[in-house]
Amino acid sequence: MSRLEIVPHPHPALRWKSKEVSRIDDELRAMVAEMFELMYSARGIGLAANQVALPYRLFVINPSGDKAEKDQEIVFINPQITRKNGSETDEEGCLSLPEIYGPVTRATKIVVDAFDLNGQQFELELEDLHARVVQHEYDHVEGVMFTDRVASEELQKIQPLISDLELQFRNRQKEGTIESDEQLRKKLLALEKAR
Numbered sequence: 001m002s003r004l005e006i007v008p009h010p011h012p013a014l015r016w017k018s019k020e021v022s023r024i025d026d027e028l029r030a031m032v033a034e035m036f037e038l039m040y041s042a043r044g045i046g047l048a049a050n051q052v053a054l055p056y057r058l059f060v061i062n063p064s065g066d067k068a069e070k071d072q073e074i075v076f077i078n079p080q081i082t083r084k085n086g087s088e089t090d091e092e093g094c095l096s097l098p099e100i101y102g103p104v105t106r107a108t109k110i111v112v113d114a115f116d117l118n119g120q121q122f123e124l125e126l127e128d129l130h131a132r133v134v135q136h137e138y139d140h141v142e143g144v145m146f147t148d149r150v151a152s153e154e155l156q157k158i159q160p161l162i163s164d165l166e167l168q169f170r171n172r173q174k175e176g177t178i179e180s181d182e183q184l185r186k187k188l189l190a191l192e193k194a195r
């Protein structure tokens with residue numbers, strides 16, 4: 001498999017409602033290892049498969065952001081958020097929208113279940129930052145961006161930055177350094193069928 005990279009908005013992978021993972025194998029484990037590496041290099045605390053143009057329902061987090069703190073790493077495969085409680089608004093950013101931040105209201109406490117890299121199902125009760133990161137990443141596998149959840153007044157403030165990112169992406173498509181949306185979607189479909 002070719003090397004993964006974090007794709008920016010408005011790459012079609014970021015609007016893809018991803019497919020359940022049906023097979024956990026060495027190739028998938030290699031993808032996950034690469035996702036952690038990319039996440040740390042970009043100074044993120046979470047990364048979803050959609051963000052590296054893989055149409056699978058999986059994401060990784062390490063809320064410490066510290067590569068040395070391996071015990072903080074969690075892989076979520078086929079995640080489901082089964083309970084949500086409370087609500088709190090806080091600034092969020094996203095590796096697919098570099099240097100763009102906005103306030104998002106999320107549940108303070110959640111219960112999430114998922115499978116790990118050994119195919120074992122687990123359930124976690126999370127709160128505060130952990131809960132926020134998981135809700136943000138879960139949105140990614142559903143094709144939802146945090147900016148979809150920013151209130152319109154606040155969104156207006158960051159809209160110029162978002163439009164700028166879109167313009168850069170479209171220009172690169174015109175130059176041919178990024179494939180067309182149609183080609184990118186074809187690739188996503190092929191990847192979806194392959195797993």
Ligand code: ZN
Pocket residue numbers: 093094095096136140
């Ligand atoms: Zn994100």
